[in-house]
Amino acid sequence: MSLNEMNCLVAQSGGPTSAINSSLSGVIEASLENSSINTIYGAINGIQGVLRDEILNLSELFDKPSSINTLKTTPSMFLGSCRYKLPTQEDNLDEYKRIFAFFDKYNIKFFFYIGGNDSMDTVLKLNNYAVENNYDIRIMGIPKTIDNDLMDTDHTPGFGSAAKYVATTLLEISHDAYCYNIPSVTIVEIMGRNAGWLTAASALARNDYINTPDLIYLPEVAFCTNQFIADIKEIQKTKKNVIIAVSEGIKDETGQYISATAAPNDSFGHAQLSGTGHRLEQLIKESIDCKIRSVELNVLQRSAAHIASLTDIMEASEIAKKAVEFAVNGETGKMVTMHRTKNAPYTIEITTIPVSQVANKEKKIPREWINDKGNNVNQPLIDYIKPLIQGEVKTEFNNGLPTFFPITHLTQRNHY
Amino acid sequence: MSLNEMNCLVAQSGGPTSAINSSLSGVIEASLENSSINTIYGAINGIQGVLRDEILNLSELFDKPSSINTLKTTPSMFLGSCRYKLPTQEDNLDEYKRIFAFFDKYNIKFFFYIGGNDSMDTVLKLNNYAVENNYDIRIMGIPKTIDNDLMDTDHTPGFGSAAKYVATTLLEISHDAYCYNIPSVTIVEIMGRNAGWLTAASALARNDYINTPDLIYLPEVAFCTNQFIADIKEIQKTKKNVIIAVSEGIKDETGQYISATAAPNDSFGHAQLSGTGHRLEQLIKESIDCKIRSVELNVLQRSAAHIASLTDIMEASEIAKKAVEFAVNGETGKMVTMHRTKNAPYTIEITTIPVSQVANKEKKIPREWINDKGNNVNQPLIDYIKPLIQGEVKTEFNNGLPTFFPITHLTQRNHY
Structure with a gap:
């Protein structure tokens, strides 16, 4: 040298x-x-x-x-x-x-x-x-x-590949869920910490024959359990299978994570978020009598x-x-x-x-890219993500x- | 007509x-x-x-x-x-x-x-x-x-495609787990009801630089919690990251499912198995102090x-x-x-x-295709599965x- x-x-x-x-x-x-x-x-x-x-x-x-x-x-x-x-x-x-x-x-x-x-x-x-x-x-x-x-x-x-995985998986899960002719709720838990970008990518699964996910919950909007159950019941008036995309990092009005795990924070002080889907599964079971499944995409979404x-x-x-x-x-x-x-x-x-x-610092989704009810995304958000998942390796x-x-x-x- | x-x-x-x-x-x-x-x-x-x-x-x-x-x-x-x-x-x-x-x-x-x-x-x-x-x-x-x-x-x-997904995912999860230089246990829960075929496919992830999963538990062998913890501690003597593949349908010596969920049986009288990984995660947390994660492949393995x-x-x-x-x-x-x-x-x-x-009727894995300890598979089982995952659509x-x-x-x- x-x-x-x-x-x-x-x-x-x-x-x-x-x-x-x-x-x-x-x-x-x-x-x-x-x-x-x-x-x-x-x-x-x-x-x-x-x-x-x-x-x-x-x-x-x-x-x-x-x-x-x-x-x-x-x-x-x-x-x-x-x-x-x-x-x-x-x-x-x-x-x-x-x-x-x-x-x-x-x-x-x-x-x-x-x-x-x-x-x-x-x-x-x-x-x-x-x-x-x-x-x-x-x-x-x-x-x-x-x-x-x-x-x-x-x-x-890194986001585009994870988004492509999330949208592809949502489409495949939807094909899976629709094959049974019984009322069901499927919750898909998606990463993203305190930002809902990756969960929003689930909306790209929608096409001319499948309109899932039916509901999307992001950390940018305070999560209300009662509203969540009401949202599902509203969809169930017209649909048998309900598919929900939810961010691991959703929080209630007081800022508390919905996640079931009370795992210790990491060295940057971030809570280890996981188990949100399972927690929601429990919540639904208390109020709605149907088949309920939660799917946690877990590390697969970042390593597929x-x-x-x-x-x-x-x-x-x-x-x-x-x-x-x-x-x-x-x-x-x-x-x-x-x-x-x-x-x-x-x-x-x-x-x-x-x-x-x-x-x-953390960049969140602008509120105007989320619908008023806070349970779905608006078109500009979909248009923003779409170019990022194009092309296959x-x-x-x-x-x-x-x-x-x-x-x-x-x-x-x-x-x- | x-x-x-x-x-x-x-x-x-x-x-x-x-x-x-x-x-x-x-x-x-x-x-x-x-x-x-x-x-x-x-x-x-x-x-x-x-x-x-x-x-x-x-x-x-x-x-x-x-x-x-x-x-x-x-x-x-x-x-x-x-x-x-x-x-x-x-x-x-x-x-x-x-x-x-x-x-x-x-x-x-x-x-x-x-x-x-x-x-x-x-x-x-x-x-x-x-x-x-x-x-x-x-x-x-x-x-x-x-x-x-x-x-x-x-x-x-159907088995070959699910097996290819399981092996690919295990390989990707291993790349993910090995990037951290801290002791960890990763449990991957795999479907298959009372047969371990699909879980055994995880062994196909092994190559000349990665030897995971380290442990494989199948429904064909009675699952013993104490032995499970001892097996992990044994691996931890020489390795930081331990990766475990486990069947959703493992049972204890009395024939009880390890699965945490006490979900009702379906119309064929089959228990709804899921949550085995989470149950094992809890068990390990009681005995071993390290990062523990469980990944449930869930419906993805049958619909990817x-x-x-x-x-x-x-x-x-x-x-x-x-x-x-x-x-x-x-x-x-x-x-x-x-x-x-x-x-x-x-x-x-x-x-x-x-x-x-x-x-x-159900076809199980022959006992001689599983190792004596009941925590890994033998080469004939790998040789049997390998041709079935060949080729890409x-x-x-x-x-x-x-x-x-x-x-x-x-x-x-x-x-x-």
């Missing part, structure tokens, strides 16, 4: 998506091509890998285009993830010193952190430290989250790479390539964002915003199963 | 699969080509559609090859289903008279019932009545069930047509075509079956067996979503 070497580091953080490895591939491809960057390192398990000095040499691992292509359509995080909140400098200056000592050791001049709003908090803190201490490093955030809840970007990579959106996978790679370009051109403390310039034909422009605009299959990029370093580390 | 017309009737019954519409398409294609058969009718909601005189003219609906192809890869039941146990003649002779009056009215000379072991009970009873009363009709059973629990057939159509097995879809159609051929050649009271003549290359032969050998997509055959008649009927 020569003294003049300029290397880059990339890491992934937060919850998995089907597109986050495509962003990783974009960083690798752009860095391999960029003469300003020598070696590409990947930190294992996000910023914790930096603190533990656990890295991979990605320049060596991905020297073949075919391996990059397989990585693009491999779900979850190739580099592993973390949910670690970096302390403030006041609370733990030592961690900052260790991180920047690591940067020095490996001549890291560019750091790309792919993650959601919590990860952007890490980007912000590290960039502030670098600026205050005149460190020669450019730190960029690359967005990802199936929740689509990042501020100041049209949408987030075999049905990823081609638009999403392409954008995730594209936005990451741009991040490399912006960083080499001198930007730092920014997150790359997408700006929708047209809806028909769908066109985006990639630009940057200061990461302080994004960190620790050509997954390679071997022996009947999708071929993903091996995560040997993660599975080996998993053994003591 | 002339007096000499010979028409056929087809109906679907039991739980949905991704391949049961392919069997329907096989009946339609073979009947359209067969000069002995004039009109093809479909009864809506199985034998209940016969009792209610609710039918569709399938000859008219499927006069184009393109529509047949879309039907082949459409999940759930195009004709709708029922879970109706036909009474014995002693208990309700009138129902038999009504069913055969319906056959007379539409000149039905061939009746094909696509279903599982309960549906074969209906085939058996109707055929016995026909024989006893010298009715000129041939009644054939066409197997389907994701549970793969029918006697005297190598496997059942977008990842159906091509082998399964082709066989489902082929076996149904043979059923038409056998019936026209004079067989009745039979179920078509598959006999595996070779495993490499995988080859099957389609033949028939008396439906009495199948009705109301080319699902057509429109606007980002799979194109399925419209079930307008079911959705319209769903409205009062």
